[in-house]
Each structure stands twice: as C-alpha cells, then as structure tokens.
Amino acid sequence: MSEGPERPVRETVETIYRAESRRVLATLIRLLGDFDLAEEALHDAFVAAVAAWPAGLPANPRAWLVSTGRFKAIDALRRRARFGASLAARADLLASGHADAAEAGDAALADDPLRLIFTCCHPALPPDAQVALTLREVCGLTTEEIARAFLVGPPTIAQRIVRAKTKIREAGIPYAVPEAGELRERLEAVLRVVYLVFNEGYVASAGPDLTRTRLTDEAIRLARLLFELLPDAEVGGLLALLLLTEARRRARTNAAGEVVLLADQDRSLWDAPLIAEGLRLVERVLGSRPVGPYALQAAIAAVHAEASAAPLTDWPQIVALYELLLGIAPSPIVELNRAAAIAMARRAESRSSRRSSRAASWPTTARPTPLGPSCCAASGATRTRRAPTAARWN
Amino acid sequence: MKYLCLIYDEERKIDALSKAEMAAVMGEYNAFTQSIKGSGQWLAGHALKRVATATTVRVRAGRTTTTDGPFAETKEQLGGFYLIEARDLNEALQIAARIPSAKLGSVEVRPIEQFD
Numbered sequence: 101m102s103e104g105p106e107r108p109v110r111e112t113v114e115t116i117y118r119a120e121s122r123r124v125l126a127t128l129i130r131l132l133g134d135f136d137l138a139e140e141a142l143h144d145a146f147v148a149a150v151a152a153w154p155a156g157l158p159a160n161p162r163a164w165l166v167s168t169g170r171f172k173a174i175d176a177l178r179r180r181a182r183f184g185a186s187l188a189a190r191a192d193l194l195a196s197g198h199a200d201a202a203e204a205g206d207a208a209l210a211d212d213p214l215r216l217i218f219t220c221c222h223p224a225l226p227p228d229a230q231v232a233l234t235l236r237e238v239c240g241l242t243t244e245e246i247a248r249a250f251l252v253g254p255p256t257i258a259q260r261i262v263r264a265k266t267k268i269r270e271a272g273i274p275y276a277v278p279e280a281g282e283l284r285e286r287l288e289a290v291l292r293v294v295y296l297v298f299n300e301g302y303v304a305s306a307g308p309d310l311t312r313t314r315l316t317d318e319a320i321r322l323a324r325l326l327f328e329l330l331p332d333a334e335v336g337g338l339l340a341l342l343l344l345t346e347a348r349r350r351a352r353t354n355a356a357g358e359v360v361l362l363a364d365q366d367r368s369l370w371d372a373p374l375i376a377e378g379l380r381l382v383e384r385v386l387g388s389r390p391v392g393p394y395a396l397q398a399a400i401a402a403v404h405a406e407a408s409a410a411p412l413t414d415w416p417q418i419v420a421l422y423e424l425l426l427g428i429a430p431s432p433i434v435e436l437n438r439a440a441a442i443a444m445a446r447r448a449e450s451r452s453s454r455r456s457s458r459a460a461s462w463p464t465t466a467r468p469t470p471l472g473p474s475c476c477a478a479s480g481a482t483r484t485r486r487a488p489t490a491a492r493w494n
Numbered sequence: 495m496k497y498l499c500l501i502y503d504e505e506r507k508i509d510a511l512s513k514a515e516m517a518a519v520m521g522e523y524n525a526f527t528q529s530i531k532g533s534g535q536w537l538a539g540h541a542l543k544r545v546a547t548a549t550t551v552r553v554r555a556g557r558t559t560t561t562d563g564p565f566a567e568t569k570e571q572l573g574g575f576y577l578i579e580a581r582d583l584n585e586a587l588q589i590a591a592r593i594p595s596a597k598l599g600s601v602e603v604r605p606i607e608q609f610d
Contacts, residue, residue: 186610224583271605272495274582282584 109154116161117146122240124165126212129219130275131166132173132194135237135265140176141169148172170194213238214329215275217322220264221290222273229264230293231300232257239318249300249315287330291338291394294322298342302493316346333388337395340381344401345493347374352494362494363410375405393429396421415445496537496606497578497586502570503599505544522594530578535589539576570599577606 121142128138145168149161158164174195181188220233235241235249243261247254267273278286301315323339351365360366382402385395400421407413422438511519523541530536545563552559576593580586583603590601 222583224587272497272580272582272586274584276582276584278584282588 109157110150112157113146113149113153116149116165120162120165121146122216122238123213124162124169125237125240126216127166127209128169128173129237130212130215131170133275135268137173137176138169141173144172144176145169211277211329213325214277217290217326218277218286219268219273219275221286221293222268223286223289224271224273225264225267226260227292227296229260230289231296232260233264234293234322235297235318236261238322241314241318245314249312287332287334290326291334294319294326294338294342295394297322298345299493302345316342316349320346333385334392334394336381336385337392337398340378340385340398341394341401343374343381344378344398344405347371347378347405348494359494362404365410365494367408367410370405378402379405390428391424393425396425396428400425411448411451413444413448415441415448419445495580495582495586496608497580497583497590498604498606499576499578499586499590499593500572500602500604501574501576501593501595501599502568502602503573503595504570505573507598508573519594519598526592526594527576529592530576530589535578535580537577537579539574541574542572545571545573573599 124145125138125142128141129135132138132141142165145165148168149165174191177191177194178188181191217234217238220237221230225233232246232250235246236243241249243258244254247257250257277283298316298319301312301317301319320339320342323335323342327335327339347370348362348365350371351367351369352360354360378398379402382395382398385391386399388395400418403414403417403421418441419438422434422441425434426438508516527536527539548563550561550564552561573595578586578589580589583605586603586605590596590603593601595601
C-alpha cells in the first residue's frame with residue numbers, strides 16, 4: 101500500500117484531536133466515572149483512529165471516538181480484572197450500559213464540557229488545584245506546560261492534580277452542572293479560575309512570553325466556551341473584560357520590554373477587532389439585571405477602549421462605574437481606583453473640555469445612578485466574597 | 495454515599511444564648527432532624543455533652559495514658575454529628591447547610607470510608 105493516503109489521515113486526526121479531544125474527554129469522564137480511566141481511553145481511541153481511519157473516515161468522528169474510548173476502557177478494566185473482582189464488575193456494568201443513550205447527540209452530551217468545568221472548579225478543591233486541574237483537563241495543557249506557566253516544578257503540579265482527582269473520587273464530588281439554586285455561587289468559582297488563569301498570563305513578572313500568551317489565550321478560550329454554554333451576563337462580562345484587556349497587549353510594553361502605563365500607550369497598537377467584540381458584549385451584558393462585578397469592570401475597560409487618546413477618556417463615566425462596583429464588590433483597590441478616577445475627572449473638567457458622552461445609552465451614567473442600589477443588589481455570595489478586580493491590568 | 499457531618503460550635507456562644515434563643519435553636523434542630531428522617535437521609539445523629547466532659551486516651555509503647563479533654567486551642571468544639579445518606583458531595587453539602595449550627599459555627603462534611 102502506498103503511503104500517500106496516510107499522511108492526510110494523520111493530519112485529519114490531528115485536526116480532530118485539537119478540535120474534539122476535550123469534548124470527547126468530557127463525555128468519557130461522565131461515561132466512565134473516572135478521570136484517569138477516561139484520559140487513557142481518550143489516548144487509546146486516538147491511537148485506534150490513526151489505524152482505522154485510513155480505511156474510511158467515520159461520519160461522526162466525535163461519536164466514533166467516544167464509543168471506541170468506552171470499549172477500550174472496558175477492555176482495560178477486564179485486563180486488570182484479574183487483580184480484583186470489583187474491576188470486573190465495573191467492566192460488566194459499563195458494557196451492559198446503553199451505549200446509544202450515553203453517546204447519542206442529546207442534551208447530556210452537549211453539557212459534558214460544562215460538567216467538566218464545574219467539577220474541576222468545585223469549591224471543595226483548593227483554588228490552586230482548581231486552576232491546575234482546569235488547565236490540564238479542560239484546556240489540555242500538559243503538566244509541564246502548567247508548571248512552566250506558574251514557575252513551579254512539574255512534580256508540584258502533578259501532585260496537585262493527583263490530590264484533586266483523589267478528592268473528586270473519594271469525597272463524591274459529582275460530575276454535574278450545579279442545580280439552579282447553587283449555580284450563581286458555583287459559577288463565581290469558575291469565573292474566578294478563568295480570571296486567575298488570565299491574570300497569571302497577563303501580569304506574571306517572569307517566565308517566557310510564549311507560555312504567558314498561552315495562558316491568556318486559554319483564559320479567553322475558556323470564557324468563550326463558558327459563554328457559549330451558559331450565556332449569563334457575568335460570564336459575558338468576564339469575556340468582555342478579558343477581550344478589552346487583551347486588546348491592549350501590544351501597547352503595554354515598549355521595545356525594551358518595560359511596562360507602558362495606560363495613559364502613555366500608543367492606542368493605534370490596540371487590537372481593533374477585539375475591542376469591537378468587547379464593546380458589543382459590554383452593551384449586551386449591561387442590559388441585564390443585576391449588573392455584576394465583571395460586567396462593571398468590563399464597562400470600565402470599555403470606556404477606556406472608546407477613548408482614541410488618553411485625554412479624551414470619559415472620567416465621570418468611569419467614576420460612576422467604580423461607585424457601582426464599590427456598592428456590590430467593595431475593596432480597597434476599587435476605592436483607590438475610584439479616587440484616582442475622581443482626580444482625573446476634576447482635571448478634565450478644569451480643562452473645561454466637556455464632551456458628550458457616547459456611553460449615554462448605557463444604563464450606567466455619571467449622574468445620580470439610575471441603576472440605584474437595588475438593581476445592583478448582587479447575590480449574597482458576591483457581597484461577602486470579594487470579587488477580583490483587574491486593577492493591575494495596565 | 496454516606497457522609498458524617500461534624501458540627502462545631504463555640505460553647506461560649508451557646509452559653510450566652512437566652513432561654514428563648516436556646517429554645518429556638520432546639521426547635522430548628524428538631525425540625526431539621528424530622529425533615530431528613532422524612533426524606534430517608536438520616537442514618538444517625540447525636541448531640542454531645544460539653545467538651546469539658548471529654549477524655550482522651552493514647553496507647554504508646556504498650557502504656558495507656560488518659561488525659562482530660564482534647565487540648566485543641568480552637569474556638570469551636572465538636573458538639574454533635576449527623577450520619578447521612580446523600581447522592582454525592584453536592585447533596586451532602588446542601589443538607590449540611592441546613593443544619594442550624596451552620597449559621598452559628600461550622601459543619602465539616604466527611605465521606606465515610608468503605609472498605610471492601
């Protein structure tokens with residue numbers, strides 16, 4: 101047989117791996133009920149794909165991979181079963197399950213990536229383990245890549261991940277999207293992880309540029325995935341905040357690699373498409389009530405993004421937004437930023453260059469806030485737990 | 495799965511409650527216990543006498559030492575427990591949050607180890 105057709109198939113498998121492997125993994129974890137077994141099964145399924153697909157690509161590669169992975173896992177359990185009866189029982193149980201129901205393109209399948217995210221970000225896991233597990237399982241980074249990004253040794257990350265998986269198994273952390281009643285609080289933990297991943301990539305003082313870009317990219321990808329699966333205003337707010345911040349990346353360091361403050365940045369270097377997308381999102385999420393801390397921070401970033409030059413910044417608008425933020429997520433950093441914005445607003449006013457506010461269509465204007473305290477009444481969880489603020493993101 | 499909910503309270507805070515407040519807490523506990531018995535999630539549960547009544551036993555090199563109390567310098571003391579049946583940790587945490595002491599002290603939720 102000629103080698104001709106094999107190379108394209110290999111490339112197809114690689115493309116499908118990049119596009120589908122995390123979704124296939126998410127479904128396999130649900131079907132097999134075990135992270136390690138699912139990872140092995142995912143690997144085996146792709147090995148099988150490289151061998152089988154030259155004969156003809158399946159109509160639905162994702163379903164093929166899930167089904168193959170499941171059978172590989174059953175085989176693996178049966179091979180190991182001679183070491184213990186419980187494994188044999190598990191294999192039989194899996195084999196007897198309704199493959200069609202488990203693998204059909206139903207709602208359960210669509211929710212698998214979301215289940216995976218909520219399990220990795222479960223509050224019963226320590227925060228650093230949530231971050232490591234999310235990067236490993238949801239984003240598919242290797243342990244070495246995560247270690248490099250966080251400037252710790254790979255064994256530390258590996259240990260964090262192993263302990264987290266053990267706790268998931270032993271404590272009975274379910275592979276499930278939380279119920280409506282607890283969704284808000286649990287979502288906060290997920291958003292915090294996405295925020296931390298981005299923050300690590302954006303402000304890390306050391307580490308190679310490439311790994312840091314990887315983290316900001318992954319954070320944005322995660323936020324996009326979350327928003328697609330769960331179009332909540334705060335998810336959109338976080339996504340907008342990340343996009344508007346990422347848009348400034350090229351302008352925030354000079355040729356010598358030194359940090360350039362927002363006021364001194366060459367705004368022509370800002371990424372216009374990212375800003376446009378961020379602004380559209382901000383308009384959309386500010387329309388929903390209550391307005392959360394991420395949406396407000398995104399709105400602040402949007403006001404900056406709309407100023408073509410630093411002196412044209414609508415400071416009164418920023419002051420108003422910080423006041424709203426103080427109302428729902430008070431912190432010394434927000435207080436400080438509000439004070440700085442007030443100073444800037446006064447300076448602008450003394451220059452008496454009043455301009456009409458382009459943001460007047462937003463529900464949050466500088467004058468006595470039409471939103472009022474009641475409309476910003478965030479959930480109890482938001483109030484008691486301090487929301488992270490992007491204050492360090494120049 | 496089975497979970498043990500360990501209830502930690504500050505005895506000083508409990509002592510400071512008025513008779514009426516104490517009665518209200520007891521009423522809440524009764525209502526909670528009835529509700530998880532009704533839902534079939536109650537396996538066992540007891541309040542403990544004050545930590546001053548505790549005795550700790552250790553055997554080292556064949557020698558038994560008996561001392562008074564657990565000498566933990568913590569503000570909260572183990573005051574009682576519930577053994578519950580729950581589908582998973584999420585359900586166990588929901589039940590634990592309904593234990594009246596969750597509002598006063600804290601509740602530690604531990605899965606029961608099953609040896610097979």
